[in-house]
Amino acid sequence: MTTPTDIAGLLDLTGKVAIVTGAASGMGRATAGYFAAAGAGVVVADMNEAGAEAVAADIRATGAKALAVTVDISDEAAIVRMMEKTVAEFGGIDILVNNAATQHRALLEDTTVEYWDRVQAINLRGPFLCLREAAKAMRAQGRGGVIVNVASTSAVHPVMRGLTAYASSKAGVTALTRNAALELADAGIRVNAVLPGGVMTEGGMSSRGTVPEGRAIQMPPLGRIGVPEDIAALILFLAGTGASYITGQTFVADGGFLIG
Ligand SMILES: NC(=O)c1ccc[n+]([C@@H]2O[C@H](COP(=O)([O-])OP(=O)(O)OC[C@H]3O[C@@H](n4cnc5c(N)ncnc54)[C@H](O)[C@@H]3O)[C@@H](O)[C@H]2O)c1
Known part of the structure; x- marks a missing residue:
């Protein structure tokens, strides 16, 4: 039974080990910082080597544990190595x-097969590979685990032009989430x-191409654009x-955009 004195414990990650991909920037960086503040050791994984090293150094400066790993999440061998390195460290x-x-x-009619495949390789195969390798390690450890996938509101609603490949990959992430949850619950x-x-x-x-902006640049009902910490807080809770x-x-977590 939870007592008021246990409340802080709901967010306590003392002794836990976390991998955050894309942690050199944005929401990943904020999440890595929150996890470290909550007591976890953090693997700061990113293809941006200098950025990952800088975030890991910032975390270590607070007295927490952090390891930077340079990785392209679409690369299967690199993901296997990242998991081995995490367990070793x-x-x-x-x-x-x-x-x-x-x-x-990219607009739909400008989307080449190469572009489509690259987006799916990073945004869907990457999370699948990380999830598969983490699940194997967690099952072998026998102490459970937590996986949080970052998808997008574009997975459920078309929020702006030029996101067909991206939104399709993120819809895949939501299906990956539900199916992995079913298989890994045991x-x-x-x-x-x-x-x-x-x-x-x-x-x-920031600028991500030349496609004209659509509805997404409108202010959501809560009256402000989100900051990385808005998402990190939700991930920390989960x-x-x-x-x-x-x-x-x-x-x-969209400031009410989807209901606006
Ligand atoms: N910012 C938004 O408005 C928004 C909205 C919906 C969903 N998202 C999702 O949130 C997540 C974080 O977005 P952000 O805005 O913080 O992004 P960001 O671009 O600021 O950071 C992404 C990080 O991922 C790294 N990265 C990219 N490709 C990689 C690869 N192949 N291997 C390893 N690292 C790679 C980049 O180097 C970067 O450090 C993403 O999944 C994004 O799709 C963002």
């Missing part, structure tokens, strides 16, 4: 946040997804014991 893996993605845009591994709306990040709201009865679900 921290002794296990408790939490995976599948956050890295490409957010470039090992005590929870799998959920967060669906951010427009969030001010280096890759998110990673903690407060969410221990939640799996296979998708959570929108």
Whole structure:
């Protein structure tokens, strides 16, 4: 039974080991910082080597544990190596946040097979590979685990032009989430997804192509554009014991954009 003195414990990750992909920037960086502040050791995984090293150094400066790993999440061998490195360095893996993605845009009729395949390889195959390798390690450890996939509101509603390949990959992430949750529940591994709306990040709201902006640049009902910490807070909750009865679900954090 939860008493008022247990409340902070719902977000406590002391002794946990977390991998956050795309942690050199934006929501991944904010999530890595929140996890470290909550007591976790954090693997800062990103293809941006200098960025990942800088975030890991910032976390270590707070007294928390962090390891930068340079990885392209679409590369199967690199993901296997990342998982091995994590277990070797921290002794296990408790939490995976599948956050890295490409957010470039292209209109449907300009979308080449090469572009389509690259988007799916990063945004859908990447999370699948990370999830599969983390699940194997978590099941072998026998102490459960948590996986949070970062999808997008575009997975459920067309929010702007030029996102056909991207939104399709993110819809795949929501299906990946539900199916993985079903298969991994017997090992005590929870799998959920967060669906951010427009969030001010280096890759998110900055220039990502030449497609004219659509509805997404309108202000959401809550009257402001999101910041990375809005999403990191939701991910932190899903990673903690407060969410221990939640799996296979998708959570929108968009300032009310989808209802506007
Ligand atoms: N910002 C938004 O408005 C918004 C909205 C909905 C969903 N999202 C999703 O949220 C997540 C984080 O977005 P953000 O805006 O913080 O992004 P960002 O561009 O600021 O950061 C993404 C990070 O992922 C890394 N990355 C990209 N491709 C990679 C690869 N192949 N392998 C390893 N690392 C790679 C980049 O180097 C970067 O550090 C993404 O999944 C994105 O699709 C963002």
